[in-house]
Amino acid sequence: MIDPALFEQLKSKIEEDASVRKELDQILDDLNQHVSFTQGVLSRIHSTPRSKYAPLLGQVEGGIKNEIETIGRLSAFASQYPYYKYNHKWQRMVQDAISTVILCAWLGGLSSESTPGEVGRLLTLEDIGALFGVPVDLKDRDAFHITIEEYLLGLINVIDDLSRLAVNSVTLGDTAMAVQISAFIKDLHAGFQVLNLKNDILRKRVDSIKYAVKKVEDVVYDLSLRNLIPAPEAQ
Template sequence: NSNEVETQKVKETGVRALFSTLRDSLDEHYNTREIVIRHSKDITFQSKKLIYIGHRIINSSLDAILKEAAEKHKEIFQLFKDICVHLSGVNYFRYLRNMSNGFQEYTEAMAFLRYLEHGDLIKKDEIEANLLDESGNKFLQITDLDYVLGIADLTGELMRYAINSVGKGDHTRPLEICQFLRNLKAQFSLLNAKPNSPIGKKMEDMKSNLQKVELVCYALTIHGSEYPKEFYEFIVSEHSRSSESIYGH
């Protein structure tokens, strides 16, 4: 209609037909890209929420958290299902770039929950196993790169977890996390990433996260040196109990 009117203004040559065709093609492509970007943003946002849920481990039971996470995961699952029709065939790679952030944050979230539950590193196919259709087939794949970058970001969350643990008087958790991060860093270092590559840049963040956790462990040792550990833990838990009672949670 309005497009038809306007195309009449173009002189009647092959150009008009040619460009009308090109316009429709371009519009469709832009539109699909837009949808993918939106879904990726939504998945990123919801995955961040999943991570927030995980961090409540400080004040909640693991069971309660996993239950809440499973609810939130349903929403994310639906987002993946909705977008996968636009990512079929050649379009998977064509629009993957626009989906990449979503995959990475999802990886980070799933890896964090896995660490809370089992204390180990989630594998890529274990993440993908959450993305099965009715017939039990994987409907989306995460690229190796997105998996690795997501795991690199996990170290930031573990650093935060270690610091929060200290606040609760938990001395062993930071040491565990410290060792886990050291192993993770060793594995990453064997990936042979160039310093300016995406992984290379993330490795700088990982290094700094590990150093922060090492500083936490150091501080625990230094402070723990002046009095018995049990006494310290008692004070801490007393203190948190009394401040909790004020706000009733």
């Protein structure tokens, strides 16, 4: 009925698949550790006044350096296998890594000679790819890359985080920050409206942006009511 060779062949293929997954899990464990640390450091922006960002961002950049190194390892290993066979394993983690990088750069970190660090810089998908040293939105060959969905989902995480920062920056007396965040989030919200979304995770997350917009608008409303908005940025 069944050729014994067939059994052996399938068995070894399944075993190979299992060992690939195991290896991936190990790399992803490392990545998880670095991403969690970086996220943890970043969470301190909510209690740090803008004048003290520099040392904090320096620490974040240290975490990002580890992320870059681990994603490099992931890329090298995963590129040996069909990308979409395993990409569900790292999607979440890569998204989170992207979030840390976007947020760090937006706060003025990750600067270079050509791009001075200033608050409000948005890294594009291409910037992210360049930073991590991996291709983005690959279509012509099968290798590790960062997908559009990962970038957009990572960006939405940053929006959530910034809406929180708007509240906390006001507490710290930095009302200009709240106003800047409001403008940024509104622009991104409008940007996301341009997308034609299907009924999937991306759509669900995009739908949540409006709550961040509302949260920040409420903050700005409170400020304007009390004439607390600094003059140049007013409305």
